[in-house]
Amino acid sequence: MGFLNGKVAVVTGATKGIGRAIAEALALEGAHVVICGRDEAGTRAAVAEIAAAPGVEVRGQACDVRDRGQVAALFALAEAEFGGIDVVINNAGVGKFASVEALSVEDWHFMLETNLTGVFHCCQEALPRMKRRGGGYLIQIGSLAGKNPFAGGAAYNASKFGLNGFAEAMMLDHRHDGIRVTNICPGSVSTEFSPSMAKAEWKIQPQDIADIVLSLLRLPERTLVSYLEVRPSRPPKK
Numbered sequence: 001m002g003f004l005n006g007k008v009a010v011v012t013g014a015t016k017g018i019g020r021a022i023a024e025a026l027a028l029e030g031a032h033v034v035i036c037g038r039d040e041a042g043t044r045a046a047v048a049e050i051a052a053a054p055g056v057e058v059r060g061q062a063c064d065v066r067d068r069g070q071v072a073a074l075f076a077l078a079e080a081e082f083g084g085i086d087v088v089i090n091n092a093g094v095g096k097f098a099s100v101e102a103l104s105v106e107d108w109h110f111m112l113e114t115n116l117t118g119v120f121h122c123c124q125e126a127l128p129r130m131k132r133r134g135g136g137y138l139i140q141i142g143s144l145a146g147k148n149p150f151a152g153g154a155a156y157n158a159s160k161f162g163l164n165g166f167a168e169a170m171m172l173d174h175r176h177d178g179i180r181v182t183n184i185c186p187g188s189v190s191t192e193f194s195p196s197m198a199k200a201e202w203k204i205q206p207q208d209i210a211d212i213v214l215s216l217l218r219l220p221e222r223t224l225v226s227y228l229e230v231r232p233s234r235p236p237k238k
Helices: 017-028 040-051 068-082 105-133 154-177 206-218
Strands: 008-011 032-035 057-060 087-090 136-141 179-186 227-230
Touching (some): 008 017, 008 068, 017 040, 032 040, 032 068, 040 057, 057 068, 087 105, 105 136, 136 206, 179 206, 206 227
Parallel strands (some): 032 057, 087 136
């Protein structure tokens, strides 16, 4: 059906937005896809909707990436259903914005544990499975907030700055295992992450990020784009 026939992909945070667009794109290219979201009903609904396309193989279950047990169960599901894992898209992420003084301890931990520790959990579950397959591809959906701090973004910036360092070091750790690592850092994307401006036509669309993921996966194994910034071409003039 496509260039990913026989490949197995796990996509976190895939019930809507960027993750959903990536999961659909991978499935339409022939990959067996396993998705998750924190909500069980929302995950079931997304699986059913993606699976409605002819020839698509998709599974899923609820998973909060902060919880190592739930992450382990998600990756065990992918291996049991499809025999292994070739591609992981670490997309699950959250954002709550306040000054450091006003930021709650709970919101600090929620963001750091989801946006950074959650990626660590998923990568640790994926890496040995990928090595058994002879290699794989780990793609993180980061943010331009990982290098551009903004007022009210202390926790979010910290999580995304940390993700940059984590992904770069992981690439160096595992490049000789046949495992490629890319950190995609979008600017403003038209999703529910920013509800007040979700429909702004100037924004990057989720499908644009999905197309970038497909382009990366099409590259020959000798070639790696380790860090990629993505911006709207024509944001509003200030």
